[in-house]
Amino acid sequence: MRFDYTLYSEAQEKLKKSGLLDKIKAVKKTENGLPYVGGYTSKEEVIGAIKEMDNEGFFKALCEEKRKPFQQSLTRAFSDFDKNAWRVERNGTIIESPAECEDYYLMTGWLASQVLKPTELWDYSRFGFSSINDFVGSFGAAIWNESHMDFRPGYTWVSSHNNRTFESSITGDMNLDLRIYRTDITSDKTFDPSGAQVSYRPEFDEDRTAVCAYHSTESSLFAGLLKYVDQLNLKSEMLENKAQALIDYTKSLGHTIGAATECLGLSGGIGESPRFLLSQFIYPLPKLDENMATDHPSFYNLSIQSHGSYGMYIGPSNELIFAHNNRTNKIKPAVIFYPEEVDHLLKGVCYQCAKGLGRTIPRLPLLMLEYKYSQQFEKDQAEFKSF
Numbered sequence: 131m132r133f134d135y136t137l138y139s140e141a142q143e144k145l146k147k148s149g150l151l152d153k154i155k156a157v158k159k160t161e162n163g164l165p166y167v168g169g170y171t172s173k174e175e176v177i178g179a180i181k182e183m184d185n186e187g188f189f190k191a192l193c194e195e196k197r198k199p200f201q202q203s204l205t206r207a208f209s210d211f212d213k214n215a216w217r218v219e220r221n222g223t224i225i226e227s228p229a230e231c232e233d234y235y236l237m238t239g240w241l242a243s244q245v246l247k248p249t250e251l252w253d254y255s256r257f258g259f260s261s262i263n264d265f266v267g268s269f270g271a272a273i274w275n276e277s278h279m280d281f282r283p284g285y286t287w288v289s290s291h292n293n294r295t296f297e298s299s300i301t302g303d304m305n306l307d308l309r310i311y312r313t314d315i316t317s318d319k320t321f322d323p324s325g326a327q328v329s330y331r332p333e334f335d336e337d338r339t340a341v342c343a344y345h346s347t348e349s350s351l352f353a354g355l356l357k358y359v360d361q362l363n364l365k366s367e368m369l370e371n372k373a374q375a376l377i378d379y380t381k382s383l384g385h386t387i388g389a390a391t392e393c394l395g396l397s398g399g400i401g402e403s404p405r406f407l408l409s410q411f412i413y414p415l416p417k418l419d420e421n422m423a424t425d426h427p428s429f430y431n432l433s434i435q436s437h438g439s440y441g442m443y444i445g446p447s448n449e450l451i452f453a454h455n456n457r458t459n460k461i462k463p464a465v466i467f468y469p470e471e472v473d474h475l476l477k478g479v480c481y482q483c484a485k486g487l488g489r490t491i492p493r494l495p496l497l498m499l500e501y502k503y504s505q506q507f508e509k510d511q512a513e514f515k516s517f
Contacts, residue, residue, distance in 0.1 A: 131170060133233040134278065134333045135271040138317035139295075141329035144258040151257050154276050157245050165244045171231040171424040173211070179240040190237070191248035191263075200262050204238055207324040214323040216331060220316075227334045236270030236330075237263065237322055245273060265324035271330040275449040285481035287474040288315070298467070300478030302487035306390050308348060308432065310341035310452070310478075312465050335449055339465045341440055341452045343432040346392055348490035349407045350481045351499060354415065354430035358450050359472055361414055368473045372503035380480040388486030402494060404501035405510055414515045417427040417444045418451065423459045431455065440464060450475075 145151045181392040183189065183421040189197060193219045207214040207229070215226040235241045239262075243251055246269070250256075254265035284301025298312045322328050326416075343351075359366050368376040387393050416426040428441030432452070443451040443461060448469050453461045467475060503506050 132230050132274075132332055133214070133232060134313075135236070135274050136313070136315045136331050136337070136514070137268060137271040137275060138315075138320075138329040140317060141259075141264070141268040142272070145269060148257045150257060150269060151272060154245060154273055158275070158276060165241065166277050167232055167241070167274070171235075172237055173231055174210075174241065176208070176231050176234045176238075176240075179235060180238055180294065182241055183238070183243055186243070186248070188243050188248045188251060192252045196252070196262060202284055203263075204324065205323040206233070208234060214325075216323060216334075218319045218331060218334065219319040220336075225334060225336055227332065233323065233332065236267045236274065237324060237326075239266035239270070241270035241273050242266045245269075255347075261326060263322065263324065264328045267322060267326075267328045270332050272455070280484050283476035284309075284485075284487055285474070287471070287478075288467070289471050289474070290365060291468050296457060297476070298471070298478075300482050302388075302482060302489075303342075303509055305347060306388055306393075306487065306489050308341070308343040308351065308482070308488055310343075310465055312339045312467075313337050321413050341432065341464075341465050342434065344435045344490040347432040348479055348483055349489050349494050349498065350430065350432055351442075352476075352495050353408055353410065355450075355472065355475050355479065356408070356498070356502060357411060357415055357430060358442070358444070360411075361444070362448055362469065364469050364472055366472055366476070373499040376476055376480065377499055379477060380484060380496055382482060383484035383492065385492055386486035390489045392489040393486055393491060402497070404494075404498045405506075407494070407498055408502060408507070409510075409514060412511055415442055415444045418446055418461055420446050422446070422461045422463070423506060424461065 154164070176432060192200070211229060214229050218225045239251055251266065252262055254260070254262050259265035259268070282301065284299045286297065286299040288295065288297050290296070294314060295316045296312055297315050299473045301309050301311050313333060320328055320331045345409060358364070359369060365421070369377070407422060410429040413429040415430060416424040416428050418424050422445070424443065428443055430442040431439040433439045439455050440452045441455045443449045443453060445466065450467045451461065452465045453463050480495050482488050483490045
């Protein structure tokens with residue numbers, strides 16, 4: 131079962147330039163909207179979709195010279211389903227991922243046929259593409275992503291590091307538990323199950339990393355981020371002038387009430403005390419060696435229900451690393467961010483709180499910032515260190 135496809139930037143630019151992305155959005159606004167493919171898909175359903183295309187005259191609009199090899203390659207791959215996988219060339223190696231039935235909605239052009247006319251569907255060169263397979267699949271990926279857009283989107287940003295491109299987001303799940311996602315969206319050389327080179331891929335397991343924390347952990351995350359900036363003396367535009375830019379940004383978002391009682395901000399008590407929430411600031415984030423190991427525990431943790439936590443660490447190259455805490459000193463990263471992304475991380479937490487995506491209200495990060503840059507904070511830190 132597929133969830134998301136990664137559409138490469140070069141294909142997205144072609145679709146945008148040709149006006150096809152606008153066409154998808156226009157169809158989405160119509161009464162029938164875009165087709166939504168979700169859940170389990172059987173081979174019989176795919177075969178039925180192809181018959182639907184045939185009955186509507188789509189294949190008659192494609193000359194036999196191009197139709198025959200296109201259909202033969204797809205038929206061969208579909209008939210020998212389990213032996214024909216997605217292949218991606220990455221860092222000198224080949225990564226494979228099994229095909230799913232939903233892939234054939236894109237590969238055959240069925241999904242694209244829900245938006246385009248028969249005379250448009252196969253005219254790949256008109257839209258800047260070099261093959262039928264690449265065009266109908268890429269356009270299908272664009273349709274899929276538009277129809278599967280998150281109705282509760284969090285703060286999202288795109289960044290690059292060591293020739294890899296990542297899309298990251300901070301949000302909450304349906305239970306308002308903190309989620310931090312990071313997906314590799316680099317335009318790798320990709321071959322679909324029929325063997326055609328294409329400009330999109332389903333999200334591979336190797337592409338996705340995540341922090342799946344529990345309950346009201348945003349303040350713990352925020353405390354760790356503030357410590358990360360302080361400890362490495364990182365440049366942060368959001369935290370300049372006593373964090374005025376981040377304060378203004380957070381206030382500009384307003385306060386959307388989430389679906390939990392904590393979102394009303396009625397609890398009060400020590401859980402909302404910035405002095406308590408930043409009390410561990412006297413302790414540094416553990417620094418990992420080149421073997422990703424440390425003898426020191428992290429005091430900056432995000433709980434995972436009742437059976438563990440993610441610790442926050444500084445990597446060998448000053449990365450910010452989230453990792454499952456375990457009984458060994460060897461750390462296995464769950465998600466890695468880089469120093470230049472710190473402002474996005476700070477804004478992401480405040481956005482998540484303000485938009486009601488989690489259980490923490492925006493008042494908390496604002497109180498933490500006000501306290502962090504106060505004289506009282508310095509006095510309290512000196513007192514804590516004297517214990």
